[in-house]
Amino acid sequence: MKHLDQQRVLLVHPLGYQTSAAKADIARKANLMPPLGLASIAAYLEERSKKADIIDCFAFPMTAERRLKTYLELLKPAWIGFSCTTSSFLDGVRLAALAKEVLPDIRTFCGGPHVSALREKLLVDYPEFDYLVVGEGEETLFQLMDKPENGPTIPGLSFWNAAGKAEFSGFREIGIELDSLPFPAYEKLTGFPKTYRLPIFNYPKAPNTSCISSRGCPYSCSYCDRSVFRRTFRYNSAAYLYRHLEYLKNRFGIRHVNFYDDQFTFNRERVTELCQLLQARPLDMTFNCAVRAEHVDGAMLEMMKKAGCWMISLGIESGDAELLSRHRQKVDLDFMAEQIHLIKKTGIRVKGLFMVGLPGETTESVKLSINYLKSLPIDELNVAKFTPFPGSPLYENIHSFGSFNEEWEKMDCMSFQFIPEGLTNEKLEKLFLEFYQAHFKRPRTLLNYITMLKHSPDSWLRFIANLSSFLRFARHSDSRMLK
Ligand code: SF4
Numbered sequence: 001m002k003h004l005d006q007q008r009v010l011l012v013h014p015l016g017y018q019t020s021a022a023k024a025d026i027a028r029k030a031n032l033m034p035p036l037g038l039a040s041i042a043a044y045l046e047e048r049s050k051k052a053d054i055i056d057c058f059a060f061p062m063t064a065e066r067r068l069k070t071y072l073e074l075l076k077p078a079w080i081g082f083s084c085t086t087s088s089f090l091d092g093v094r095l096a097a098l099a100k101e102v103l104p105d106i107r108t109f110c111g112g113p114h115v116s117a118l119r120e121k122l123l124v125d126y127p128e129f130d131y132l133v134v135g136e137g138e139e140t141l142f143q144l145m146d147k148p149e150n151g152p153t154i155p156g157l158s159f160w161n162a163a164g165k166a167e168f169s170g171f172r173e174i175g176i177e178l179d180s181l182p183f184p185a186y187e188k189l190t191g192f193p194k195t196y197r198l199p200i201f202n203y204p205k206a207p208n209t210s211c212i213s214s215r216g217c218p219y220s221c222s223y224c225d226r227s228v229f230r231r232t233f234r235y236n237s238a239a240y241l242y243r244h245l246e247y248l249k250n251r252f253g254i255r256h257v258n259f260y261d262d263q264f265t266f267n268r269e270r271v272t273e274l275c276q277l278l279q280a281r282p283l284d285m286t287f288n289c290a291v292r293a294e295h296v297d298g299a300m301l302e303m304m305k306k307a308g309c310w311m312i313s314l315g316i317e318s319g320d321a322e323l324l325s326r327h328r329q330k331v332d333l334d335f336m337a338e339q340i341h342l343i344k345k346t347g348i349r350v351k352g353l354f355m356v357g358l359p360g361e362t363t364e365s366v367k368l369s370i371n372y373l374k375s376l377p378i379d380e381l382n383v384a385k386f387t388p389f390p391g392s393p394l395y396e397n398i399h400s401f402g403s404f405n406e407e408w409e410k411m412d413c414m415s416f417q418f419i420p421e422g423l424t425n426e427k428l429e430k431l432f433l434e435f436y437q438a439h440f441k442r443p444r445t446l447l448n449y450i451t452m453l454k455h456s457p458d459s460w461l462r463f464i465a466n467l468s469s470f471l472r473f474a475r476h477s478d479s480r481m482l483k
Pocket residue numbers: 217218219220221224225226262315
C-alpha cells in the first residue's frame with residue numbers, strides 16, 4: 001500500500017463493448033461527447049491538491065487498455081475510478097479487475113447513473129469495486145481520498161463494512177453549489193477539443209463541445225432515470241456561464257457549444273441575463289440547448305437568437321397524446337406544435353427527440369408519432385429505442401408491460417431490449433426504420449441538408465469522409481428490416 005501514490009487517482013471512461021467492435025460503431029463516428037463529469041471531478045480534486053488524470057477509452061478504444069496499464073505501472077495511483085452507464089458497467093468491472101491485477105492494493109470505485117440506481121446491491125455482485133459513488137462525485141471522492149478511514153461517514157458511498165457486508169452511507173443531502181466548481185479539466189482529455197465531435201449537422205462551426213450548466217430536472221417522466229441528482233435542480237448563474245464560455249473560447253478556440261442540460265431555459269431570468277451578457281460582450285460563439293415547450297416564449301426566443309442560439313432540441317417522445325400522458329406531465333401536442341413553429345419562425349433550428357417502444361406502444365401509436373412528425377417543421381430528428389434503465393420509475397414493474405431482456409451491455413438504446421405487449425422486435429425495428437424514412441424522404445429535409453453546405457460545411461466534410469461507413473450501416477439496417 002505504501003508504494004502507491006495516495007494523492008493520485010486515475011479516472012476512466014470505459015468503452016462499454018469489445019474494442020474490436022469500436023471501428024464499426026457508427027454512433028462513435030457521428031457523435032463523440034467528452035466525459036464532462038470526469039473532467040469536473042478531476043478539476044475539483046486538483047484544486048484541492050490531489051492529482052487526477054483521465055483515460056477516455058471511448059474516444060481512444062484501440063490504445064486505451066495499453067495506456068491504462070502503463071499509467072498504473074509508472075505512476076502507481078492508489079485510486080482508480082470509473083464512470084459507467086448501464087451498458088458500460090460490465091466493461092468498468094473488467095477494467096477494475098485488470099487494475100487490481102497490475103496493482104493489487106489499488107482501491108477501485110465506480111460512479112454514474114447505473115451505480116446510483118442500484119447502489120450496494122451491485123457491490124455484492126461485483127466485488128471488483130471497493131466503493132460505489134452514489135450521486136454527484138466531487139465532494140464524495142475528495143473526502144474519500146483525503147481520509148479513507150472516514151468512508152462509512154462520508155455521504156454518497158456504498159462500501160464494505162468491517163464485517164465484510166455491503167453498506168450505503170446515505171444520500172448527500174445538499175448538492176454542491178455549482179458556481180463554486182472550477183471549470184472542468186478539459187485539458188486532461190487527450191486531444192480536446194478536436195478528439196470530440198457533436199452529431200453531424202448539429203452545429204455550424206468547429207471546434208465545438210458540449211458544456212453542462214445545470215444538474216438535475218424538476219420533472220419526473222416515467223422513462224427517465226434521475227438517480228444521480230435525484231429531485232434536485234441547480235444551475236450556474238449567467239455570470240459564471242458567460243465566464244465558462246469565454247474560457248472555452250480563449251483557451252481552446254471553441255466556436256460552438258451544445259448545452260447538455262435537461263432544462264436550459266427553466267429559469268427565465270438566467271437566460272435573459274446570459275443573452276444580455278452575450279450581446280453586450282459578444283464571444284462570436286453559437287449554441288444549442290434543450291428545452292421543454294412550456295419554458296420558451298416569443299420574446300425569449302428572439303433574445304436567444306440574437307445571443308447566438310443555433311438549434312433547440314425538444315423531447316417530444318410520441319405523437320400519441322394518450323400514450324404520452326401515461327408517461328409524462330403536461331401533455332399538449334397542439335401547444336408543442338405551436339412552440340416548434342415559433343422557434344422556427346425565430347430562425348432557430350429544431351431537433352425533435354422521439355422514442356419508440358414505451359409501455360403501451362402499438363403499431364397505431366407509432367403511426368400517430370410519424371404523422372405528427374410529418375406535420376412539424378423539424379430539422380433534425382433523433383428516435384431512441386426505449387430502454388428501461390434501473391432507476392427510472394418504469395423499471396420497477398417493467399415486466400408487467402411486456403418482455404424485457406435485462407442484458408446490461410445491450411441497454412444502449414440502439415436495440416429493443418423491451419418489447420411492449422402485442423409487438424415483436426421485428427415489428428418495432430420496421431416501425432423504427434419507417435420513422436427515419438418518413439423524415440429523410442421529406443423534400444424539406446433534403447433541402448435542409450443542402451443548405452447545410454453553407455451553414456455547417458464541417459458536417460458535410462465529416463459526412464463525406466465517413467460516407468462508406470454510413471452507407472454500410474444504412475444497407476445493413478435495410479437488409480435486416482427486409483428479413
Ligand atoms: S425526460 Fe427530461 S423532462 Fe423528463 S424527467 Fe427526464 S430530464 Fe426531466
